[in-house]
Amino acid sequence: MPFFLPNFLLYFSSSPAFLFPISLYPQPFPSLPHCPSLPLSLLFPIFSFFLLFVCPLYTHTHTHTHSFFLPLFLCLRAMSQGVDVSGLFSEMVKACATVDIVQKKLVYVFLCSYASLNPELSLLVINTLRKDCQDPNPMVRSLALRNMTNLRLPSLVEYVEQPLTAGLRDRAACVRRVAVLGFAKLHNLQTNSEIDAAVVNELYSLLRDPDPVVMVNCLRALEEILKEEGGVAINKPITHHLLNRLKECDVWGQCEVLRILQRYRPQSEDELFDILSLLDASLVSPHPPVMAATLSLFLSLCSGLPAVSLAALERVRGPLLAACGSMSREMRFTALCHIQLLLRSVPGLMGVHYKRFFCGYAEPAYIKQRKMQVLVELVNDENVAMLLDELRGYCTDVNTDTAQSAISAIGHIGRSYSDRCLEILTGLLGLKQEHITSAVVQTMRDLVWVCPQCSDTVCLALEGCEESLQDSQGRQALLWLLGVYGERVSCAPYTLEVFIDGVRSETSLGVKMELLTATMRLFLCRPAETQDMLGRLLHYCIEEETDMCVRDQALLYYRLLHCGIEETRKVLHGRRSDPSLGVLIGRPAEPISQWACSFNTLEPLRQGTIETESASRGSPEHVTFDPKPNTDLSDTLNYSHIEKVHSGSDSTTQRTDSSADILASNITVPLSLSLSPALSPEEFEHLWLQQQALHAEQDPEKMKEEEDYTYMEERIHCPAIPHCSPQNLQAAMQLVNIQTLAFTPPHTLPWRVYLYTHTQRTSSADMTHSTLILGELLYTGEANQKVRVKKGTGDREVVVEGREDVQIKEQEEATGDGLSGRELSGKDGEEEGVKVTLKQQPRDDKALKGFLSILTTVLHTLSSDRA
């Protein structure tokens, strides 16, 4: 028998023929199939045979005990391949009593996997394990202790506790490490049991253990055991102890300690800065996990000190960029996602290093896309040429997803640098590649919606690109553009005709809906050319179409046409661009606290999944501001009907609902606000300055002649408004059809907002007055306020301004004197008043008064909401 032992080992080491030696046995299974997953029925006899006959034979002859290895090996391999080998459990229990450590380890791997299926048999193992806990070899002790707790059997808890407690005081650090975590495992096995105070105390005292891993394991165990109480107590002595020993820990320990320290709140500023300077070295650690954990801790410690947090972000830039160039692409991706977070607060952080985000040609698509998203954020006057050149290179990428995101990235940059980008985009149309054309047309639609000044170039580019458009997204975008800008695209009716002729074979619902709307719109501006095909389209959609949505839409348009062309125009000709953007293209810097909690979690890596999903459906802008014709209906909206239209969709709506109530009771004149025609920022600036110039002449006589223009100032007491986020304010204002055009960022002084609206007031006998109101909200802070008030009382000059104010006072004021009226309200808001300056053209005092009270109410509700 011994002669074939070397043979056997040789076969084993030169895989995968290691199964052959078994077939040498004179046994009832002549040849084993050479397949990765062995049937259990075969394994069992092999194993039993080895255990019963072969193994004793070897141990007696003092040969290499590794020969146990083969059956175990087979069995474990089957197990990790997913075959259920739990039937061998009882044999394994026997095999566990051995002196060979390798065999022991393998048997334990098996036992721990199947213990939950065989709780009774597992009891037999406990004895061996307990004996091993007394072994002189610390490795055997730690192994036994670890696997004792890994069996995960509540019934064994009583046998395990005693060796664990002994393990805490073991002289070998490796045993203590295992024992400490063992208590966490025990606790989680029986979560409803009482927490043993003695154990907890013991663990707290082991925080002073000389071995750093034991210390960190104590933290981990206490976190789990005291989960209900909010985790391990982090007080000043513990914090300082942990910080002092941070250097001894390895990367993993440091991360754990830094994470747990996030709960600590320093008692004084001095202490805080001591901690920060202690941590400074790990902030620039070459190990990304330590760097990220330290930054996380910095952000949570300095949540009240934005300047310090910003300095930390600057400091971490180097290591983060290094992680972006790491060998491992997964690490690169993680770093990129976190850089995107940082850029939300400090858009200029990586500006100089934009070249680091150029894509390598062999990088996977998901990294390329992230890099492009970062590049879009980093664009500025100096690098825009270089960046666009680089992005243009990606547009012809082999991977269509990469190409499409490059195109939409160019579209994003086009909001600030439209000429250069449009040039590239139109150039791409010349390629006549299906996926490129589709992406370009979608990008152009989104760009035009934001920057209407691009429409001329876009209209020129649209000619002839329908031939290379196949997918429904691209065709929808084309149809939308043709509908909205049909009068400027000469071939628009012919293009639509092609679509209408093919409508029978059209499968996409979206395309059909878009086609209907586009044809209707085109009919309004080019009736002669379109009438016939519109008729055909409506006929088909109403008579033959099976889809309800399309049919209803067609019916709606059909009936709308019955109401007359003017009505139809009013409904269909809505906005061509998103009025909410305009000057507000650059995203305002977010406070760090917005994302600090998701830093160094999986969250930023996941967000991308959602983002890119939406990007592949259509461009993200289009999802958020879908320019559907029916949203345009609300353009001219009587404010007293607000409740009906926007019935409680979100909190901002709720707010204006209540404001509308108040308004309705205050004002009797029917007044409606509307946003059309839209005013571009340039026009606004022009009008505002023009009227300011007129006003500056300060000649009462002349002013009197200038009847079609009014100027007023008002103070509104609403302390919280300047701290309100621009988005909130904008949303609230839009609900009552007031358009905000420009903001200073929140928390800056002086704080300004510019806004405008059109009022329409029906006075007697069908006469409608419509006026344009421009407004400025100004908050300068306390000191300036007082100066202004003084000036108002003493100086005659200001009264000149006040001349026009006579008509526009708060209702409770009875005096006809403009000066005193304003002064009164000025005193009201002396502490924290927002100065409202309104300019109206042509003059309509009642409308202005009405508008002011709407504005006041909105601001009040907003500020009480904040408070």
Added chain:
Amino acid sequence: MISQVFILSSKGDHLIYKDFRGEAGSDVVSIFYEKVTALTGDQPPVVMVTPHKREQHSHKDLHFVHVRQGGLYWVATTTANSSPFTVIEFLNRLTALIKDYCGSLSEKSVQMNFALIYELLDEVVDYGYVQTTSSDVLKNFIQTEAVSSRPFSLFDLSNIGLFGAETQQSKVAPSSAATRPIQSSREQGGKSEIFVDVIERMSVVIGSNGVLMKADVEGEIRVKCYMPSCSEMRIGLNEEFSIGKSQLRGYGAAVRVDECSFHQAVRLDEFDSHRILRLSPSQGEQTVMQYQLSDDLPSAPPFRLFPTIERDSGGRLLMYMKLRCDLPPKRSLNVDCCCYCGFSLSQELSSPDQSAELRPQSRAVVWQIPRFPGGTQLSALFKLEVPGLSSASMLEVGPVGLSFELPKITATGLQIRFLRLTPVQPSPSQRWVRYVTHSDSYTIRI
């Protein structure tokens, strides 16, 4: 906190599965494989989420984090609030450890050494918490021996010179020399070796007008140690090595990097004066130093391309490419030149051992140049059949990507002056130094 770790082959075979916390069943392995294979090209695969199957944990989602190395999926399941940096670094470290212990990373080596891998996992992670990944600590615990899959090679024999004479070969180690398990050194005895690799990755973009638009180098010094008893090692870098823009040392051509970071075990007390790194290497591989240099390479980029693209009368696109290698002569290397365009092809190359083919899947012409000698120039003419050729089709050609590996050259000029081991090794020890520059991304716009 890591709940489970498993390794899958690219075909989805389960190779290793270890559950640390018993929070989810082993069915997650197949859930993972379904998810990862269902991803479309643009979805980032690093993190995926699945709702927890078991009732008592239904409030938590299960997150898969995985890396791909050696053609295998290395997956960890975890919860949402764990640090992605830590989990990914752990998985990378795990692959490095397994590579150290098994010699190489492949489906075969993982399959053959799975007992060793279970043992490693058991020591490295306990209850989902990483305990240690230092090979110094682990070597005391790991008992299983690695099974090496390296085939018998005649090259090993050729190293032995006749009558012990030093042959040319004995001064060169095969590139596979460093891919052996660290523990076998114990049995083989005499072979105590140390490998120091200076590896640099270049990413270069050259504009269509030949102007260098971007040139970045990321480099690292890696030490792979097979010595059981090496208390200290001193690595001397160029004296004129400087970090950052301000410092200038010596009179020679400065070797400059922008940023530089060191492994925490490196002692830098002699670095400022003599540019010496001191460390006690642990067994296995570790990255001692990492550095970066942007936009300011000491030498010109190694390759330049002079393309001309024309339309000929027969409606074909003529692409005439002249590729110049500016390396010192006597160097020759293999270059793959890859140009994106989407058409069928006929070609004229300047030498028969070059080859060019059109890969329809990636829409690229791949021009393979074996043994490209330094200081020379090669040219190729590609004739492309383009259906519906227009002036816009020219836009679609390019960029050209080069991939190559420059042995014995570092782009930054970093050199290792000396490598000293203390105490002086009793047995004959071998110290190998290797310089390699890879093309991470070498793009030339047309």
